[in-house]
Amino acid sequence: MTRVFSSLDEVRAALGEDIGPSTPIVIDQERINAFADATGDHQWIHIDPARAAAGPFGTTIAHGFLTLSLLPLFGADLYEMRFGGARVNYGCNKVRFPSPVPVDSELTATAAIIDVAESPAGAMLTVKYVVTVTGAAKPCLVAESLVVVTP
Template sequence: MTQTTQRRPTSVQDLQDLVGVELGPTEWHVVDQAAIDGFADLTGDHQWIHVDPERAKDSPFGSTIAHGLYSLSRTPAFLEELMAFDGFAHSLNYGYDKVRFIHPLPVDSRIRLRASLTSVEETSPGAVKVVTMLTVEAEGIDKPILIAESIGRFTV
């Protein structure tokens, strides 16, 4: 079992002190077919490689795979395992840069997140932009599933 201490920054200085510090990993999370099907229903992306286990057996992957965007969509909740921002008046997901889906994610994989703040920039008095490097990894797979830079805005 992974033991991760959740960070609780409450100031711009606290965030700046975390630049370059590896956060995580999170606990492992199973990606089962029900989760993949639910994401397909939510997004309307019912491509067979995601939702047809019988057909996917004959694919190069040997099983269904999760949508790339499924992995990305899980990162905000995973990041909450690593950091709590309740010390800030407001937080906002501003977007993502450099999103790359490095490796397919087979059904029934266990995934987790590692993160590292790469920059903290005060954009105006009491407001800060935080860039965080995200790496989603799967147990037994030697490459990341996903890498991305998350951009958040926080008000002190």
């Protein structure tokens, strides 16, 4: 269920609270190949199932940056800001890929807003995401996303 925030005060009141998990997303070979084409990263571990079968993971794996690029999709599923203007990506902190994402894995995410800072540009939210492959012992991504909510 999507968490709805109607004001910055509601966001502040929820600091540190885990939101989620998200609706699962399956990472199939078609998505991996499309990401490879979009970024030019055609390393065999991502796009060559035959060669990857003999590789360290026994199958193709998603690009770490593919997983990172899904944060806006997970965020839209997890929470909604019904205040302010535009949402502008400002960057990321502490991006880590602790475990691989094998092809056809199901991913879910949780989010926690861990900081709110105000500036003339708007409210800067730091949102910590933890993305997990269903059944895996460790997350596949832990990252803090910085988003400015304009006035």
